[in-house]
Amino acid sequence: MTTLWPRIEPLLPRVQKPARYIGLEDGMVVPDHGAHKVSWAVMYPDTYEIGLPNQGIQILCEVLNERDDAVAERAYTPWPDMASQLRSCNVPLFTLETHRAVGDFDVIGFNLAAELVYTNVLESLDLAGVPLRQQDRVDTDPIVVVGGHASFNPEPMADFVDVVALGDGEELVGDISQVLQGWKRSGKPSGSRQRVLRELAQIQGCYIPSLYDVTYEGDHIAAIEPKFSDVPEVVYKRTVADLADWPYPKNQLVPLSEVVHDRLNVEVFRGCTRGCRFCQAGMITRPVRERPAEQVSSLISNGLRRTGYDEVTLTSLSTADFSGIESVVAAAIADPLTCGDTTISLPSLRVDAFTVGLADKVSNARRSGLTFAPEAGTWRMRQIINKLILDEDLYGAVESAYSQGWKRMKLYFLTGLPSEMDEDTTAIADLAANCVEIGKSHNKKASVTVSLGGFVPKAHTPFQWFGQNSAEELSRKIGLVREATRRNPRVNLKWHDAKASVVEGLVSRGDRRLGRVIEHVWRHGGVFQEWGEHFNLDLWHDAMAANGLSMDFYVTRHRREDEILPWQHIHAGLHSDFLWQDWQDSLAGHGIPDCRWTPCYDCGACTEYGVEHVVASPVPPAGGSQGTGQDIAAVQAVDGANWVPVTLGSGPS
Amino acid sequence: MTAAPNPHADANKHDRVIHVLRVRYSKAGKVRFTSHRDVARMWERAFRRSGLPVARTEGFTPRPRVSFGLALPTGYESVGEYLDIVVSAPPAPNELDGAGLANGRRLTAAELPELLTDALPVGIEVQAIEFRVGRTASLQELVTRCRWTFEIRDLDEAVAHVAVTKLLDSTSIPTTRQHKGKQRTDDIRPAIYHLTVIDSGAYGVKFETELAAKPRVVRPSELVPVLAPAHEMGVAVRIKQLTEQEGAAHEPLMCNATPAPYVQARAS
Known part of the structure; x- marks a missing residue:
């Protein structure tokens, strides 16, 4: 393998x-x-x-490069102007660390963070000169691995991926490397590819899609079966x-050109058990595993010192829920290094006064906007989706913020x-209008963006059986909110393209x-x-x-329990x-509590895997475990003995 | 809550003496594909990483008080870029007060280039730093012309010599470009002070030129369609930026600039 840079x-x-293609980020490892x-x-x-800030990729590259048996470099999909240059000049797709051909690597790993990028995987494989379909690959071709949230339903990509x-991924990439190293040492002899996939x-x-047969009865799946007895019937996540x-990434990459989320990121916990039923991330990343507060503080302080960033984001699915949030924020603000100039940003704010207080502590003098996610317009709907926030909770948070x-x-x-x-849809406009009214009493220019x-x-969510609204129905509902907010100049409405939701x-x-x-x-x-200027529903x-398939069958059809x-x-x-x-509970309007602080309802995430929540605080944060709509005392009184397995303290050190 | 008091903010900026570091630096190798804006952000991070006590502007969004020279086009290399940095700590003779520096260490002027270079990406090297006291005209106002080298790919040297002679013999060279969304045409002939072939090889031909930076910066890329239509420009390098004082041309900062080979060995 030699560099393609010249x-x-x-x-x-x-x-x-052009800076997209040069690498050179601070923190970049040039592997041997x-x-x-x-x-x-x-x-x-x-x-x-878009891709550079992705923490998953940075973590896995560091973990792999620290191993004796593996090296890792990064690559991203070239924009169409570069892709056409590469094709016309016969230059294959390259990595950024050493500008080697991606097709010369033993493994190509893709992070599938979202569904609309799937065609870019094909584009990247094609530019790399790797056969698109796994069945066409030979022993010397790279093993194509995908991971990330979207790969929890990898079936649409089954033809193109090997693993x-x-x-x-932290432990899994090591296990995969170990197996592949044996294969590489043996010289990848003819016919060995199938054997290594079995291994x-x-x-x-x-999960190796090619080792399973899928049979159909009409439009429906009749069976999904392993082809061999040593291949597991069900594949469990790691x-x-x-x-x-x-504690990764230890050396977060600092890009030379502008990227999204261009700041230090420190992951404070993984997993979320709030149980919002629409949220795939909250379902597939359970249980909650908090990082010890001291480790978070040292990652912040070392990270800021090393990178020269003046902004840090504390990442997680609901950062205000982090047990150590107050001490971490206090330590970051007091750090003499930052001279009071560092901005701490908290994504996914919870809707309560505690959160606003937190936002108050971390924001500097420039406080323009604050974001909340009530997700639905009425309490009835929020019970259906298990986002248990009362209208009053929202108004309280908004009052406090203004x-x-x-x-x-x-x-x-x-x-x-x-x-x-x-009426649930139009209630969105009412909530927004009421928030504006609250704002007006504090600020003449108060406004709300919906x-x-x-x-x-x-x-893998409770809504996986639900038939999605058609593009027309979604557009009609968006239209209802537009109509209802039209006369309120203080309510600014933004909406996503309903057509893109169909493909998603x-x-x-x-x-x-x-x-x-x-x-x-x-x-x-x-x-x-996923780029508006390139998206084309007609395609x-x-x-x-062309393939005799029905959009409605996949998108708008309700699924049955036995399907x-x-x-x-x-x-x-x-x-x-x-x-x-x-x-079923959802349809009946029944909520479900956050199991970090209430009895275990055995969803399977802990019990099936022999793991537990790692939470530093035995009590829910201020504001309740699920907004004030939930009476935790009542839940505990009913079944006080049946506690969730919660590891108290900071976890094993 | 308001922002914590900023120890680097100039409380009485009108009463105080301004201490400026004028920095000369180079940009070469892969990093040449970053933009002027990208480079400004690299410097901001370098200030924080090195602990240099840079003065900050006042107001809601304090920024480091720095002023960049003329923007270098994306893709160009340079061995003569400039930056003025206002520092908040008054320097002792030939020494910078280290109170705000990393580890509280006092730094001498001689150490500063290395300290800053280490905090910058590979390919950006600080060559020299000079202390100045008091306000001076900004670099953008001072610089009136720039000296460049540039390559034209796949060009024959004999053809290049003919093209240079023809260009220098012409009395006007109308050039059309996009400026703020509009087509603008101006004559660039008066902006060309000097143009000559200095090398050739398998890559093509290398030229050296001196071009005006006032009233606008004329770029070597504007000469390429005149010299060799349908040919591509190779690497272009800004060699010098020049100011004029009492009829003589000076560089904004005199120094024994390290020539490009040393820089390129480190880059890419």
Whole structure:
């Protein structure tokens, strides 16, 4: 393997944003490719500026490069101008550390963070000169691995991938490297590829789609069965038991050009048990594993010192829930290094006064906007989706924010939720208008931005059986909110393209038959489909029609309990009977508590895997475990003895 | 809560003497594909990483008080870039007060180039630093012309010599470019002070030129379609930025600039 840089350099003056292709980030590791080290090209199938900040890729590259048996470099999907230069000059896709050909690596790993990037995976493989379909690959071709949240239903990509890595990757990439190193040492003899895939199938978390037969009865799946007796019927995800053992990334990359989330990121916990039923991330990443507060503080302080960033984000699915949040924030503010200039940002704010108080502590003088996610317009709907926030909770949080000097609120909502009526939809406008009224008493210029997204049901959630609203229905509901907010100049409405939700829905719950559809879209120029300027719904409709498939069957149809779902053989932690029960509870308007601080309801995430929550505080944070809509005392009184397995203290040190 | 008092803010900026570090640096190798804006952000991070006590502007969003020279086009290399940094700690003779520096260590001027270079990406090297006291005209106002080298790919040297002669013999060279969304045409002939062929090889031909930076910066890339239509420009390097004082051209900062080979060995 040699560097392609002399052939890449002349192309760069011809493309937009050439800094996408140079690497050189601070923190970048230039690995020493030994003859027997398994080389990984880890890819984010989107542009550099979207992919670079991805923490998963940075963590895995560091973990792999610290091993004796592996090396890792990164690559991103080139923008179409660069792709056409590469094709016309016969230069293959390259990594950024040493500008080697991606096709020369032993493994190409893709992070599938979202569904609309799937055609970019095909684009990247094609640019790398790797056969698209796994069945066409020979022994010397790279092993194509995918991971990330979307790969919990990997079936639409089954034709193109060799291995699906399920769950936390920190330990799994090591296990895969070990097996592949043996294969590499043996010289990858003819016919050995199948053998090594069989061997990988023995690793927990490794799903090899080609080792399973899917049969159909009409449109429906009749069975999903392993082809061999040593291949597991159900593949279980991997879960890292304690985040304290994995303080990565140790050297977060600092890019030279502008990227999204261009700041220090410190992950404070993984997993979430709030139980919001629409949220795939909250379902598939359980249980909650907090990082010890002292480790968070040292990651912040060392990270700021090393990178020169003046902003840090404390990442998680609900950062205000972190037991150590107050001490971490206090330590960061007091750090003499920062001279009071460091901004601490908290994504996914909880809707309560505690959170506003926290935001008050961390924000500097410039306090323009604050974001909350009530997700639905009425209490009835919020019980259905288990986002147990009363209208009063929202008004309290908003009152508190305006009174402390914020001028703008941004409110996130979903529309097209199960059992949603038009009055639930239009109530979004009422909530926003009431928030404006609260704001006016503190600030003449108070305003509210409503961000409205079309709900897309995802695999491994209680809503996986729900038929998604059609594009027309979503557009109609968006129209209702537009109409209802039109006369209020202080309510600014933004909405997502309902057409893109259709494709997201199609691929999210699709099966193997969609492989041909994805390939058709890619062959007709459908790359960067998550970019508005490139997205083309007609391409997808054409591809479905060309393959005799019905969009409605995949997108808008309600599933039955006894239906075999395409991801039936993938275990994300949750028992399917738990999910079905939660779906039924949802329709009955019953909420479910946050099991960090209330009795275990055995969803499966802990009990099936022999892991536990790692939570430093035995009591829920101020504001209750699920807003004030939930009476924890009552829940505990009913079943006080049946406590969740909660590890107290900071976890094993 | 308001922002904590900023120890680097100039409380009475009008009463105080301004201490400026004028920095000369180079940009070469892969990093040449970053933009002027990217480079400004690299410097901001370098200030924080090195602990240099940079003065900050007042107001809601305090920024480091720095002023960059003329923007270098993306893709160009340079051995003569400039930056003025206002520091909050008054320097002792030939020494910078180390109170705000990393580890509280006092630094001499001689150490500063290395300290800053280490905090910057590979390919950006600080060559020299000079202390100045008091306000001076900004670099953008001072610099009137720049000296460049540039390559034209796949060009024959004999053809290049003919093209240079023809260009220098012409009395006007109308050039059209996009400026703020509009087509603008101006004559660039008066902006060309000097143009000559200095090397050739398998890559093509290398030229040296001196071009005006006032009223606007004329770039070597504007000469390429005149000299060799349909050819591509290779690497272009800014060699010098020049100011004029009493009829003579000076660099904004005199120093024995390290020539490019040393820089390139470190870059890429």
